Amino acid sequence: MSRYETRLKDYLRRERPSYRIFEGLQELVRSVGQLHNNRLYVNVAQWDQDPVHIPIYYLDEHWLEECAEDGTVATNEQDEHIPVWISDRQVQTWFELATFESIVEVLKDTGQPVTLQMVIMAVKYYEKHDTYLDYEEVKAVIDLWSVLTKVRNHLTE
Template sequence: MSRYEDRLNDDKRRQQADRLTFHTLEELVAMCGKLHNNWLYTNVDQWNQDPLHTPVYYFNEDWQEDQLADEQAVENDRGDIIPNDLADAGLRSWFEMATFEDVVEVLHDAGEPVILPMIVIALKYYHEYDAFLDYEDVEARLQLHDVLTQVADEQTSE
């Protein structure tokens, strides 16, 4: 099969939803490869504090434009179009779905088990540096985090 045919088949199998809410990171990861490439939105400050449980929203760009035209959405200070019912949620564009999928795929390419904290580390790194971390780098950072947490816990218990 040619690359063109692969891309066409990939496009056909993806869903074109107008608006989806992912209540957990696990729900969003489960949708990798199933949605068209639109922006993901979240409250980044909240996500940085609790990345596993902060809602992430997926909005179809055409739907957003229609919502704005019908006065069912507003633009935030960054020019992001946010539905009226989420206008006060502090949402901003976070990742394109394709970029989110790429960050997760880089980890899976190692052929090793990938856990959600590893995905969090890779996403935070990409968001800050616009660069990917490979599996080994993420695993090392996760191990360092675990050691630092253990040390902090021991110091607190003394």
């Protein structure tokens, strides 16, 4: 099968919901490869405080345009259209789904188990540096953090 045929097959098998609400990061990670590329929205301040449990909104751009025509959208602080029913949640564009999926896929490329902590670290790194961390880089940071935590605990005993 050619690369084009593989990509077309992947495109055709993906779901196309108008919107979807992920109750947390774990649910979003489990959906990698299932949805068409659209934007993900979060309350960025809440994401920084609790990236595991923050709701993440997947909103289809064409659906948002239809909602705008129906008058069922509001405008957030970034002048983006969002559904009225989430206008009080201070959400804004976070990532395109394809970007989020790429962050996760870079971690999974080694075939090693990927933890939610690793995904969070890779996402936050991407937010700041606009580049990916691979599995070995994330693992090294986690290992270093573990050692530093043990040293701190030892010194405070």
